[in-house]
Amino acid sequence: MADSQKWRLQCTVNGGTVDTDVPQDEALLTTLRDRLGLTGTKGSCLEGECGSCTVIVDGEAVNSCLVLSPQMQDRKIETIEGLADGGKLHVLQEKFLAAGAAQCGYCTPGLIMAAKVLLENNANLTEEEFFEGMEGNICRCTGYKSICEAIRTAARQWA
Ligand code: FES
Ligand code: FES
CATH class of the missing domain: 3.10.20.30 (Beta-grasp domain)
Incomplete structure (x- = not known):
């Protein structure tokens, strides 16, 4: 100290x-x-x-x-x-971009970091595990459909 x-x-x-x-x-x-x-x-x-x-x-x-x-x-x-490796985006960043999973984008870094931990532990998630794992992250713009799509697509690639 x-x-x-x-x-x-x-x-x-x-x-x-x-x-x-x-x-x-x-x-x-x-x-x-x-x-x-x-x-x-x-x-x-x-x-x-x-x-x-x-x-x-x-x-x-x-x-x-x-x-x-x-x-x-x-x-x-x-x-x-x-997260990005030099100029190469992380797969979660790529999938968020591809799905248009950001509106104001304020929740996006937190969502991506939470999803990274979730998928690192288990990329073959059940629906329940997926929602449970991401329940601590809120999107005020309520763009959940594209957020879920981005994470699920990344999970498939990850697995
Ligand atoms: S700013 Fe930390 S949980 Fe909301
Ligand atoms: S994109 Fe605006 S809070 Fe999620």
Whole structure:
């Protein structure tokens, strides 16, 4: 710890080393967006209800508005910025584009990160598992039909 108010955060984000002081009470969402410039992760409800702030921490989907950055010590964080491989989009990004699965796009990064965790664990999902796995992510524009199509198409390719 740097002093009583600051925490020296060391972790990896999208494969790169992060070593920076953060306030002890700072949410991961704020650190990502305001300190690291990773504004692809969106904040909305800030209370764990919408999923727009979803990132991946050690392979698990996490609402970054609900965890403090000091809790990320030595952990591996993935955000939407880390998904494409050079110029090649991730299959979920490709399928969201192909299905037109974004209107305002605010929910999209969180949906994609949540779907990545879901499909990494099991790409042969039943309907029930699919809806259960994605139930924490809300689209205010209500474009669920194309969102489901994008994730299902990606799942078929994944499997
Ligand atoms: S902003 Fe984190 S769950 Fe809504
Ligand atoms: S596309 Fe607007 S909130 Fe989902």
